[in-house]
Every structure is written in C-alpha cells, then in structure tokens.
Amino acid sequence: MRRAFAIARAEMLILRRNRWLFMATLIMLAFALALSFAGSAPTGTLGVDMLTVSVASMTTLSVYLAPLLALMMGFDAVAGDRDRGSLALLLAYPAERAEILLGKLMAHLAALAVAMCIGFGAAGAVAAWFGGAGTESLMALGRLVLTSILLGAVFLVLGYALSALSSGATAAAGLSAGVWLVFVVLYDLGLLGAVVMDSGGVFTQKIFPWVMVANPADAFRLWNVAASESVALSSGMAGAASALPGWAAPLSLLLWPALGFLLACAAFRRLEP
C-alpha cells in the first residue's frame, strides 16, 4: 500500500504539472454551467425546481464526459511509460504491478473527483441560486457527483487494460476512442434498434432492462433516474428504471470498476516490457 501511495503521489504531481487537472476541471465547469443555463426553460411546465432540471441535464452530460475524461487519462497509464522507455526500470523496483495500477487509479480518481465536484458543484450552486433547490434535488446533485466518479473509475480501469494490451500509446488511444463509442453511443443505438424490431415483445419486457443495466453508462443513468422521481420525470427514463429492482444499477456500477481493475491487472501482468 505504501508503494501504491508513492506512485499516486508522483502521478498527482504529473497531473498538476501537465495542466491535466486544470483542463479537466475547466471542461467540466464550462459544460455544466452551459447546460444549467440552457436547461432552465422547462422548469415551469414540469413543476420541479431548477436544480432538478439541471441535475437531469448534467446526468446526460456526464454519461458522455466522464468516460471520455477517464479514458483520456487511462490510455496513457501503461503505454505511455512503455513508449517513453521508463516502464522497465519502474518494474525492476519492488512494487507489484497491481500496486502500480492502484497508485495510478488513486491519483486519476482524485483528479476526476476534483473536476466533478467543482464542475457539477458550481453548476448546481448557480441553479439553486436562480431557481431554488430542495433537499431532494440536493441529494440528486450529490448522487450525480458520486456516480460520475464511479463511472469515471469504470473507464479508468478499462483504459488501463487497453493501455497494457496495446502495442503503444497511439494504439491505446485509438482503442479507447472505440471503447467510448461502443459503450456510450453504439450500445444504446443497438438496444434501441432491438426494441423497435421487437415492438413490445418478450425482449422489451424482460430482457431489455437487464441488458441495458449491464452497460455501466446506462447503469449510471438508471441509478440517477431511479433514485429521484423528479429527475426521472424530467429525463423521460422512468419506464426502463421501473422495470428493474432498485439494486440492479448500483450493483452494475460498483461491479464494473472492480472487474475492470482485475482485468487491467491481468493484462498488465502479461506485459513484457
């Protein structure tokens, strides 16, 4: 553990030095604020406060942005050191490969958490100031921040796995873009197509919700939606959420980082620098 902390400390320095932390926070802040202001219109019609609407639109934002930011940090984790030629020396030191990945994960998660808290926190504060907030909408905001960090963790560890499996940083970047596209865009499109073909049959009733929740990005959406009725109302996802037991989405979103980390460790152990 001491070695993992040593790695985390150095990684944190690197994230601060190369302005990664600053840029990620800036991106989160800019998008969250823009969405909060743009999304303020339907407040009256739905009869919920502005923070609720803001959280609903930021949930949609986070589905795209959290995996993207995470993969952008993750893809370089192993392949970057390997390309630079510094990996062999690092691995000659008495730190287990899982410890190295754990250290990187801690630093990268901390950076994501900072970006999410500042971005969503500021947007939430603006929405609450202008349009009011209740206990429920504040809870929803907190949930959004926490689940966004979890979603980020999923794609961080997937990024590590790709980074260890690919032949170099460029290949890892390409693979990461592919993974993002599949999980965030194509998966849902495929499901949508299947539901349309099935036209309300057994698949739509029984299987579809489970297939959907198996994707961490959708699990993230479902968790945020299912936990807050008013968020569900304003994002129009109440149908799929109500067909699943309450534990399904949290379980998916908690299992993915753990399994992904094991996968990344296995891939990293196979690597011969």
Added chain:
Amino acid sequence: MDNANSPLQIRALDKFRGRTQVLHGIDLDIAPGERLALLGHNGAGKSTMIKAVLGLIRHEGGSIRICGAAPGSAAARAATAFLPEAVSFHPALTGHEQLALFARLSGERADIEGLLERVGLGEAMHRRIGAYSKGMRQRLGLAQVLLGRPKLALLDEPTSGLDPISRQDLYAIINELAEQGAAVLIASHALTEVEARTDRIAILRKGVKVADDTLAGLSAQAGLPVKLRVQASGARADRIATETGGRRINGASVEILCSPQQKMAELRKIAAMGDAVADIEMVPPRLEDLYRHYSGEDRK
C-alpha cells in the same frame, strides 16, 4: 555448486522469441565485488539476458538465481539495481521527485540530495527532467542505481551519451559500488573503456556465450599474435623485412606478427641487427582484437 549467497548465478539459460532461440544455454556467475563486462554485437542477447535476470521476461529453460532468489521475486528485486539502456523518466517530474519516488518504492530512507550531488546533479535537482540533457538523465539513472546498496547492479550501456569526464565519474561510481561488495554487470560496446575497468569479460555471440575469462586469460586462449613494429634507421627497412619475414608498412617501418611464444626469439633476432634498427614498439593484442576473434569476425 549452488551457492545461495552468489549475487548472480545463471545456469543453462534458454530464451526463445517466437520460434527463434535468442539465448542458448548461458552459464554465468558474478562474485560479490566483481566487475564483469558483457560484450556482444547489437542483437547478441545482452539486453535480453538482463531482462531475464530482472524477471521482466520469462525464460524457457535453465535457471537464474539472484542471491538465491528467483528473478522478479520481491527479494531479488530488492537486491538488484538496474540502469536501462538510454534511461528515461517522466519529463514532468523533477530529478529530486523522481528519485524520491524510487526511494519510496524500494522502501529506502535515502539521502536524496546527497545522491544527486554525488552524480553531479546538485544544481539541477529541482528542475524538470524534460529540460535535462541526455547525459543528465543518464546521471539520474546512475543515482537511482546507488539507492539502497544493491547486491547486484545491472548496467546496460551505462556510458552512452556521456562525455569523457562523465565517463570517468561513472567508472569511479562503479568502482565504489564494487568496493561496497556489489556484483556489477556492465553490458557495453565501448571496448577500450571496459578493458581496464573490469575484472572479467564475457562475450555473447548470437545468444551463445563464446568467452568468459579475464583479459589475460582470453589473450592466452586466443593465441593472437603480438605485433612488433620495427623502425629502420636509414634505408634499411627492406633488409629488415626480408630477414625477419615482416611486412613493410612505410618507407622506414616493418611490422612483424608473431605468437606470444616466439616473441623473445624474434626480439633477439632484431637486436642482433645492430644499428639498422632505430626503434622497436611492441603491441600486445587489445580487447578489440580479442573481441573480433571471439565474436566471430575473424572466423571463416
């Protein structure tokens, strides 16, 4: 003769890359305090062997023991220091931060500032590695070798990118390591450098160890000729050449090649020629000749 205290013991090491065998039954030992030069062409298997010793790559046959421990095990990694060829670090960290990270990873309470001063990076320790020259990165690499008194130091091309003064410093540090009891393995191309600065020389050729002895031992085994260069006084070079069976190399000099055993006989013959000989120079085979002999360039 398995010795658990031997810093490095390699027995019948085989390594395949795909179907090609890149290391063929290598045996190698290094004693504490011994400096071994590992020579060979590019692709002869030097770096592969070092990586196998570090446990970074798997080997298919034979055994490697580092102070009795398996390569890659916690004990082996704690006992080993490594300087990779063309060492590199993350450019965003400073030299001090990078060395502090290595110290924490190895669990050493090291005098980071002192080590950086020792390798001549005292001024630059708080600058980013991205702004370092190649030589400075190499020095930083050397500083991390000195962390925590290794039992075995593996240095892959340690002098590449270093200026002559830095090379002097480097060998001073290597000697210091050896005096502290570390077994030092130096993989190198710089033959003239390692010639005087190592205790033993091993030569790899296409993954086979073709020589492993002291410089004197290698010379004796190879039986390479000694070169006598005779300078004639006046225009008597032709006469000397015909009498000794040597070869004229310019107007006034003759070069004679003879085996180490014949050397004294030749010298007497030349001395008997009196004042026809102005000067004589004797050149024993150098490591370069030996290397060429053992690494196969001389062989048909």
